[in-house]
Amino acid sequence: xxxxxxxxxxxxxxxxxxxxxxxxxxxxxxxxxxxxxxxxxxxxxxxxxxxxxxxxxxxxxxxxxxxxxxxxxxxxxxxxxxxxxxxxxxxxxxxxxxxxxxxxxxxxxxxxxxxxxxxxxxxxxxxxxxxxxxxxxxxxxxxxxxxxxxxxxxxxxxxxxxxxxxxxxxxxxxxxxxxxxxxxxxxxxxxxxxxxxxxxxxxxxxxxxxxxxxxxxxxxxxxxxxxxxxxxxxxxxxxxxxxxxxxxxxxxxxxxxxxxxxxxxxxxxxxxxxxx
Amino acid sequence: xxxxxxxxxxxxxxxxxxxxxxxxxxxxxxxxxxxxxxxxxxxxxxxxxxxxxxxxxxxxxxxxxxxxxxxxxxxxxxxxxxxxxxxxxxxxxxxxxxxxxxxxxxxxxxxxxxxxxxxxxxxxxxxxxxxxxxxxxxxxxxxxxxxxxxxxxxxxxxxxxxxxxxxxxxxxxxxxxxxxxxxxxxxxxxxxxxxxxxxxxxxxxxxxxxxxxxxxxxxxxxxxxxxxxxxxxxxxxxxxxxxxxxxxxxxxxxxxxxxxxxxxxxxxxxxxxxxxxxxxxxxxxxxxxxxxxxxxxxxxxxxxxxxxxxxxxxxxxxxxxxxxxxxxxxxxxxxxxxxxxxxxxx
Amino acid sequence: xxxxxxxxxxxxxxxxxxxxxxxxxxxxxxxxxxxxxxxxxxxxxxxxxxxxxxxxxxxxxxxxxxxxxxxxxxxxxxxxxxxxxxxxxxxxxxxxxxxxxxxxxxxxxxxxxxxxxxxxxxxxxxxxxxxxxxxxxxxxxxxxxxxxxxxxxxxxxxxxxxxxxxxxxxxxxxxxxxxxxxxxxxxxxxxxxxxxxxxxxxxxxxxxxxxxxxxxxxxxxxxxxxxxxxxxxxxxxxxxxxxxxxxxxxxxxxxxxxxxxxxxxxxxxxxxxxxxxxxxxxxxxxxxxx
Numbered sequence: 001x002x003x004x005x006x007x008x009x010x011x012x013x014x015x016x017x018x019x020x021x022x023x024x025x026x027x028x029x030x031x032x033x034x035x036x037x038x039x040x041x042x043x044x045x046x047x048x049x050x051x052x053x054x055x056x057x058x059x060x061x062x063x064x065x066x067x068x069x070x071x072x073x074x075x076x077x078x079x080x081x082x083x084x085x086x087x088x089x090x091x092x093x094x095x096x097x098x099x100x101x102x103x104x105x106x107x108x109x110x111x112x113x114x115x116x117x118x119x120x121x122x123x124x125x126x127x128x129x130x131x132x133x134x135x136x137x138x139x140x141x142x143x144x145x146x147x148x149x150x151x152x153x154x155x156x157x158x159x160x161x162x163x164x165x166x167x168x169x170x171x172x173x174x175x176x177x178x179x180x181x182x183x184x185x186x187x188x189x190x191x192x193x194x195x196x197x198x199x200x201x202x203x204x205x206x207x208x209x210x211x212x213x214x215x216x217x218x219x220x221x222x223x224x225x226x227x228x229x230x231x232x233x234x235x236x237x238x239x240x241x242x243x244x245x246x247x248x249x250x251x252x253x254x255x256x257x258x259x260x261x262x263x264x265x266x267x268x269x270x271x272x273x274x275x276x
Numbered sequence: 277x278x279x280x281x282x283x284x285x286x287x288x289x290x291x292x293x294x295x296x297x298x299x300x301x302x303x304x305x306x307x308x309x310x311x312x313x314x315x316x317x318x319x320x321x322x323x324x325x326x327x328x329x330x331x332x333x334x335x336x337x338x339x340x341x342x343x344x345x346x347x348x349x350x351x352x353x354x355x356x357x358x359x360x361x362x363x364x365x366x367x368x369x370x371x372x373x374x375x376x377x378x379x380x381x382x383x384x385x386x387x388x389x390x391x392x393x394x395x396x397x398x399x400x401x402x403x404x405x406x407x408x409x410x411x412x413x414x415x416x417x418x419x420x421x422x423x424x425x426x427x428x429x430x431x432x433x434x435x436x437x438x439x440x441x442x443x444x445x446x447x448x449x450x451x452x453x454x455x456x457x458x459x460x461x462x463x464x465x466x467x468x469x470x471x472x473x474x475x476x477x478x479x480x481x482x483x484x485x486x487x488x489x490x491x492x493x494x495x496x497x498x499x500x501x502x503x504x505x506x507x508x509x510x511x512x513x514x515x516x517x518x519x520x521x522x523x524x525x526x527x528x529x530x531x532x533x534x535x536x537x538x539x540x541x542x543x544x545x546x547x548x549x550x551x552x553x554x555x556x557x558x559x560x561x562x563x564x565x566x567x568x569x570x571x572x573x574x575x576x577x578x579x580x581x582x583x584x585x586x587x588x589x590x591x592x593x594x595x596x597x598x599x600x601x602x603x604x605x606x607x608x609x610x611x612x613x614x615x616x617x618x619x620x621x622x
Numbered sequence: 623x624x625x626x627x628x629x630x631x632x633x634x635x636x637x638x639x640x641x642x643x644x645x646x647x648x649x650x651x652x653x654x655x656x657x658x659x660x661x662x663x664x665x666x667x668x669x670x671x672x673x674x675x676x677x678x679x680x681x682x683x684x685x686x687x688x689x690x691x692x693x694x695x696x697x698x699x700x701x702x703x704x705x706x707x708x709x710x711x712x713x714x715x716x717x718x719x720x721x722x723x724x725x726x727x728x729x730x731x732x733x734x735x736x737x738x739x740x741x742x743x744x745x746x747x748x749x750x751x752x753x754x755x756x757x758x759x760x761x762x763x764x765x766x767x768x769x770x771x772x773x774x775x776x777x778x779x780x781x782x783x784x785x786x787x788x789x790x791x792x793x794x795x796x797x798x799x800x801x802x803x804x805x806x807x808x809x810x811x812x813x814x815x816x817x818x819x820x821x822x823x824x825x826x827x828x829x830x831x832x833x834x835x836x837x838x839x840x841x842x843x844x845x846x847x848x849x850x851x852x853x854x855x856x857x858x859x860x861x862x863x864x865x866x867x868x869x870x871x872x873x874x875x876x877x878x879x880x881x882x883x884x885x886x887x888x889x890x891x892x893x894x895x896x897x898x899x900x901x902x903x904x905x906x907x908x909x910x911x912x
Contacts, residue, residue, distance in 0.1 A: 006719075009718075010718075010719050010720060010721070013715065013718040013719065013720045014720040014721045014722070016715060017715050017716060017718070017720045017723075017726050018720075018722070018726060020712065020715065020730075021726045021729040021730045022729065024729065024730055024732075024733060024786070024789065024790070025729035025730070025732055025733075027733070027741070027744055027745065027748075027749065027786070028732050028733065028736065030748065030756070031744050031748065034748065043754040047756065047759065089638045089639050089642065090639060092635035092636070092638065092639075093635060093636050093638070093639035093640070095632075095635055096631075096632035096633070096635045096636045097632075097636070099628075099632075100628050100629055100631075100632035102629070108636075108640070110903055112639070112643060113843075113903075114896075114899050114903065115643050115646065115647050116843050117842075117843055117846070117895050117896075117898070117899040117902075118647060118651075118892060118895060119846060119847050119867070119868060119888070119891040119892060119894075119895045120847050120849075120868070121847070121867070121868045121871040121872060121884075121887070121888050121891050122650075122651065122654060122888040122889065122891050122892040122895070123646075123647075123650035123651060123654060123888065124871065124872070124875060124876075124884070124888060125653075125654060125657060125875050125881050125884055125885055125888065126649070126650035126651075126653035126654055126657070127650055128876070129653075129881075130650070130653075149642060149643070149646045152639060152642065152643060153643065156639055167359055167361065169357040169358070169359050169361035170361045170362075170363065170364075172328050172348075172355075172357070172361065173355065173357060173361035173362075173363075173422075174363075174374070175327075175328065175347075175348045175349060176326060176327075176328075176348050176349070176353070176354065176355045176375075177349070177374050177375035177378055177422070177426070178349035178375055178378035178379055178426075179349070179374075179378050180349075181631060183378060187374075188363055191365040192363070192364055192365055194365075206735060209737065210735070210736075210737035210738060212737065212738045212739050212849065212850030213847060213849045213850065213868075216739075216849075216850060216853065217872075217876065226737070227737050227738075227739050227850070228739075230737070230739045230740050230743065231739045231743075231850070231853070231854055233743055241747060241748055241754070244743060244744070244747060244748075245744075245748070248740045248743065248744055251737060251740055252735070252736050252737060252740055255735050255737070256732060256735045256736070258735075259731065259732075259734065259735035260728055260731070260732075260735075263727065263728070263731050263794070327625070328625065329625060330625045330626050347625075347627060
């Protein structure tokens with residue numbers, strides 16, 4: 001009796017959960033499906049989920065119309081470059097805050113986070129003018145610099161929460177064992193914190209990949225990553241649903257897969273250690 | 277070699293003085309235990325000796341060399357931490373090898389030393405495992421192994437057994453004592469457990485509120501505690517303290533009687549009380565006796581003691597076993613152990 | 623809890639991060655402050671003369687500012703409300719024993735990884751389009767007039783899109799928080815005779831407060847500067863009905879090339895963000911530390 005009841009409630013909850021999550025996922029699923037339709041099927045008044053002539057012509061056309069591969073490479077270089085550069089700057093800072101705590105550590109963290117709250121529009125014009133004067137507009141290096149800086153507070157904070165979970169005693173043991181600061185960080189801290197560092201890197205790649213404000217404003221043709229590439233479909237090409245879908249899938253899928261891989265680690269890091 | 281001398285050493289965090297000016301001489305080869313309640317400064321002092329904390333003032337000498345400002349690595353000391361602090365990403369072998377690699381010892385010699393240490397600590401079969409795959413006791417031994425291979429001039433232990441369960445703790449206690457006998461190296465051992473202190477130490481330093489109350493052999497501390505704090509801290513169950521009215525010419529403010537020094541008598545003794553909770557341990561029995569005007573006294577009796585809850589019993593103690601404390605809680609030697617020390621004190 | 627040596631080292635290691643962030647904050651901010659008191663338009667090269675607080679006066683008395691200010695509040699508040707309520711519901715649902723929980727998790731999380739430009743375009747064209755959108759097809763199917771979302775309900779439409787993007791984030795963080803709840807607490811409540819509702823109200827919700835704080839903080843940081851979603855859907859219209867402050871300043875400075883006016887707006891945005899930040903930091907200081 002009791003077993004039957006639990007099975008019944010499990011079934012109900014399962015149905016409910018799959019329905020809700022199906023609805024949330026539907027726009028993505030629909031985009032993927034539409035990308036394989038012909039344009040006339042895509043806008044059909046009685047749309048079909050699977051029963052249509054599958055075609056790859058949209059992908060072919062998107063690829064031929066714009067240099068997708070260049071945009072893709074821009075996205076990879078910018079998001080990976082900014083994340084690696086960010087790690088390089090953030091790791092020492094996080095080490096300091098996690099293992100040499102002072103009364104000011106908390107305030108410093110709060111201050112760093114508050115720079116993240118500085119609205120980008122507040123500094124938009126000077127950055128634009130500075131970039132223009134230094135010839136950084138529409139360059140990869142320019143975007144790498146901006147992405148590094150806007151995500152630095154989040155990186156420091158994420159690394160800090162991961163480092164905090166490593167007992168100070170392990171680093172002290174290394175110090176007693178004769179390790180200098182270089183050995184302490186490279187041979188002890190970094191290997192232990194590797195999962196946290198990896199997820200920090202991943203999350204920042206994702207954030208930088210999806211960042212739209214600065215990429216739309218600071219790039220034109222040369223350094224435009226996928227966010228800008230896809231924005232060019234806003235209108236009137238947006239009315240060609242199948243092609244829009246194909247382009248969207250190509251822009252989103254790489255990062256979607258990366259995100260699914262790291263989902264568990266991500267939650268912890270993103271909540272600033274508030275949940276474990 | 278491994279003598280450590282502390283001269284007028286202090287430590288303060290901001291306005292808080294964690295260690296008040298303190299002198300201590302630790303002799304080469306001795307096993308000294310720092311014991312005291314939590315927050316008494318014993319761990320801080322150990323970390324200052326290790327070089328993990330700055331010394332606010334005073335000097336620390338290791339083998340007659342001023343080491344006050346030396347970084348930890350140069351002091352030639354090894355430390356075993358409460359959490360063991362093993363490197364989780366390295367095998368047992370690499371954990372033990374780590375200090376040797378830092379010192380750029382030749383690989384062949386490293387291998388030799390690891391084998392030797394592993395044999396000594398029964399770790400040979402586990403050398404290729406990660407710390408996560410070991411039991412608490414094994415981890416503890418790895419931590420000790422990592423300390424041994426460096427051949428330090430002194431070992432520092434920071435509450436190393438507090439994460440182990442009771443039976444394992446007794447075993448490790450013996451192993452560490454054994455190790456001390458065979459290595460004959462200075463060991464400084466911090467604990468809050470007075471049983472560990474009593475069983476392992478050559479000498480004990482009792483800490484309280486940033487000062488050392490008394491330094492001495494376990495028996496000295498048990499028999500001749502200098503004040504009420506030491507008397508109460510050393511010995512289990514705790515010593516009973518009984519306040520008395522001050523009489524003219526007698527500075528005694530309170531008396532101290534250890535539970536094991538009470539005798540239950542037929543005739544009226546010094547105290548009479550009603551028996552409360554009785555704890556049978558088999559080999560002995562602890563009685564909690566309520567005495568009017570005094571409070572509850574803990575009494576150690578024989579294992580087959582026939583007293584029952586609610587009985588009225590008479591208690592007495594030999595005069596030379598009763599400690600006398602003055603109004604500041606300081607032991608009055610001439611009354612407590614009958615030696616005429618008053619001449620030397622004056 | 624360290625030596626002077628390691629403290630010195632710590633300062634050195636903090637230096638790059640702190641100085642870079644300081645520069646990133648101070649230099650452009652000072653420039654913005656300077657531009658904001660100039661008559662500076664990129665289309666009219668001139669003396670860029672000093673005009674005092676005129677730019678601020680124009681910006682603050684512009685009806686568009688008031689409208690976009692409230693739009694910003696509505697946008698942030700609306701999305702926070704939807705994502706937190708929906709997130710708690712989803713988290714409780716996903717915490718139950720269900721078949722295929724991993725697949726459900728993956729599906730729920732997916733929208734978070736979709737870049738804002740893509741999700742805005744997909745929603746705008748394929749769902750909310752009044753002629754060919756899926757919603758329009760559905761409305762016709764059940765016999766009602768399709769809604770022209772971006773003409774009739776522009777701000778709400780954007781709130782829906784942004785909520786869809788952030789719901790997964792809230793749900794996943796709250797789910798993780800629920801899963802960290804000590805099961806013994808719930809069992810104790812069972813023994814004390816608590817029903818499912820009182821268990822939720824008295825045990826689960828209080829346990830979630832830290833996670834909710836974190837969600838509010840992080841979402842607000844990102845929501846205050848929503849931009850791409852507006853740019854590719856409504857371009858702020860019709861009129862200013864879906865313009866937030868970020869977008870307003872963007873149009874002023876980069877579309878009308880009015881650097882002075884845009885800068886004044888930027889400073890206003892910074893001030894608003896600071897007020898919000900102070901509130902948030904108080905909240906976190908209390909809730910995230912413990």
